Amino acid sequence: MVISEDLLWDTADKGTPTVQRLLRTAVTAGCAALFVLALWAYSDATWAACAAAAYVLAEIAYRVWDQRRLVEVRIVVGEADGRAKLRLRQAGGRTTEHDPHQVARVLIIRDNVVDSAKLRLRLHGKRVLFGRPGRPPAVTTWRRTCPRAHIRERNAWWGMPGVPD
Known part of the structure; x- marks a missing residue:
């Protein structure tokens, strides 16, 4: 097992783009409101109001999900027993x-472009933890750190844009 403090996963964007x-x-809600007001006089535009509300709810759900994504995975030495542990930091802080023996599966999906x-990190008996996009890590460090985990990497399923297959 690796004892030194190594960085296993790191993303460039660790903050939350709240203002954006x-x-x-x-802007989307304002455009939808103008669209509803323009169509309301001539027809039943409740579907547009429902679509705008569904968009706002989907944006809220995405924000909650994004706050739970991993932005950093680091190997640290525990204070009490001196054994190595994985420190997982999420976007929400x-x-x-x-x-490391609790890690069941590690999947690294490399982008083709x-x-x-x-x-994607799965702990024993827990849900899957997703990481924000970051630089591709070394798989050998994951294998040394988490010896019981099923560690796999693959390329993404899409090809180069603009290049015919």
Whole structure:
């Protein structure tokens, strides 16, 4: 097991783009409101109001999901017993520490177009933790750190844009 403090997963965007999301939601809601007002006089436009409400609810659900995504996975040495632990930091600021033997599966999905990857991490008896896109990590470090985990990497399923297959 690796004892030194290594960085297993790191993303460039660790913050939450709150202003951008709120601006996008406000512009979309405003355009939908103008569309509803323009059509309301001539026909029944309740479907447009329902679509705008569904969009706002979907944006809220995405924000809640995005706050739980991993932005950093680091190997740290525990203070009490000196054993290595995985420190998982989420986008919302929550940090948890887990034993590396609790990791059941690690899937790294490499992007075909740009030099980035996505992470899916499953702990024993828990849900899947998703990582924000980041630089592709070294798989050998994951294998040394989590010896019981099923570690796999694959390329994304889409091809290069604009290049015929």
